[in-house]
Amino acid sequence: MExxxxxxxxxxxxxxxxxxxxxxxxxxxxxxxxxxxxxxxEIVGAxxxxxxxxxxxxxxxxxxxRYRSQGVGxxxxxxxxxxxxxxxxxxxxxxxxDANLAGKRFWTxxxxxxxxxxxxxxxxx
Numbered sequence: 001m002e003x004x005x006x007x008x009x010x011x012x013x014x015x016x017x018x019x020x021x022x023x024x025x026x027x028x029x030x031x032x033x034x035x036x037x038x039x040x041x042e043i044v045g046a047x048x049x050x051x052x053x054x055x056x057x058x059x060x061x062x063x064x065x066r067y068r069s070q071g072v073g074x075x076x077x078x079x080x081x082x083x084x085x086x087x088x089x090x091x092x093x094x095x096x097x098d099a100n101l102a103g104k105r106f107w108t109x110x111x112x113x114x115x116x117x118x119x120x121x122x123x124x125x
Contacts, residue, residue, distance in 0.1 A: 033046070044064045
């Protein structure tokens with residue numbers, strides 16, 4: 001999954017998000033993760049998210065260019081959303097780089113909207 005996400009410039013996968021970090025995230029009960037495979041068994045899509053109380057987040061979503069616009073990303077988002085809804089998540093959020101116009105179109109088509117008046121603050125620990 002780490003190697004797959006690192007293939008895409010539009011996925012903000014931090015340097016510290018190595019295989020060990022990813023394993024730690026994947027074993028948490030609050031994590032949702034799905035992979036999509038082609039007929040040869042190669043990963044063509046992946047989604048990784050998490051839940052905290054009534055809010056959920058999609059941390060990373062990527063689909064191989066050859067499989068885009070075929071519903072792979074939508075099905076991955078639906079699977080992660082169903083997981084979150086099942087445990088009581090009421091709102092999902094995610095981050096999209098300002099320059100990622102295709103990403104903005106995709107997420108808008110999935111029913112996400114840009115909140116007005118909110119700014120995100122973050123820091124590495």
